[in-house]
Amino acid sequence: AQKVTQAQTEISVVEKEDVTLDCVYETRDTTYYLFWYKQPPSGELVFLIRRNSFDEQNEISGRYSWNFQKSTSSFNFTITASQVVDSAVYFCALSGGGSNYKLTFGKGTLLTVNP
Amino acid sequence: DGGITQSPKYLFRKEGQNVTLSCEQNLNHDAMYWYRQDPGQGLRLIYYSQIVNDFQKGDIAEGYSVSREKKESFPLTVTSAQKNPTAFYLCASRDRGRTDTQYFGPGTRLTVL
Numbered sequence: 001a002q003k004v005t006q007a008q009t010e011i012s013v014v015e016k017e018d019v020t021l022d023c024v025y026e027t028r029d030t031t032y033y034l035f036w037y038k039q040p041p042s043g044e045l046v047f048l049i050r051r052n053s054f055d056e057q058n059e060i061s062g063r064y065s066w067n068f069q070k071s072t073s074s075f076n077f078t079i080t081a082s083q084v085v086d087s088a089v090y091f092c093a094l095s096g097g098g099s100n101y102k103l104t105f106g107k108g109t110l111l112t113v114n115p
Numbered sequence: 116d117g118g119i120t121q122s123p124k125y126l127f128r129k130e131g132q133n134v135t136l137s138c139e140q141n142l143n144h145d146a147m148y149w150y151r152q153d154p155g156q157g158l159r160l161i162y163y164s165q166i167v168n169d170f171q172k173g174d175i176a177e178g179y180s181v182s183r184e185k186k187e188s189f190p191l192t193v194t195s196a197q198k199n200p201t202a203f204y205l206c207a208s209r210d211r212g213r214t215d216t217q218y219f220g221p222g223t224r225l226t227v228l
Contacts, residue, residue: 093158
């Protein structure tokens with residue numbers, strides 16, 4: 001069975017601080033995919049990144065960066081110089097390599113960035 | 116504009132009534148999914164369909180039904196057998212191309228009165 005754990009339920013920071021959201025996963029698949037989604041107050045999930053299990057290279061996109069470490073089964077997400085617009089719930093998700101491509105979600109981390 | 120639409124945004128129903136949530140996409144995606152989200156929880160898969168006229172149960176299918184008669188449409192019916200239907204429902208479709216990722220609609224918030 002697959003499992004995703006986001007231990008941080010809520011995080012509150014002041015604007016311009018850096019913040020890291022943790023994600024730990026469990027799977028028996030050798031091929032799998034990891035995702036991060038953002039859910040702003042409007043409710044729609046916004047796709048941020050997809051990473052496959054064979055690619056451990058870290059990625060940076062503007063103020064966002066992701067650290068994937070298979071040795072610790074973690075896929076952490078860092079926002080640098082946070083802004084109020086970053087306030088949202090962030091979900092980490094895992095999909096196996098099968099054709100049905102079902103996503104298993106963590107419970108999410110509510111990030112509040114205060115001005 | 117390409118995208119996924121869900122209607123209505125808010126839905127109220129009385130206990131014992133069936134209700135159908137709409138999900139439409141014009142992205143030409145084959146696969147579509149329905150998820151349920153409860154407060155403080157992640158998303159849980161209700162049903163999914165990989166192709167027209169075919170669908171499979173997800174992790175919490177009891178009390179729900181779906182159909183997939185057209186590629187663009189994947190409606191979800193919440194039946195009176197669903198014991199706790201008040202939730203936020205999200206529909207997604209999957210791009211098997213470059214991103215190979217599920218993209219989500221804006222959601223429908225269902226409240227049972």
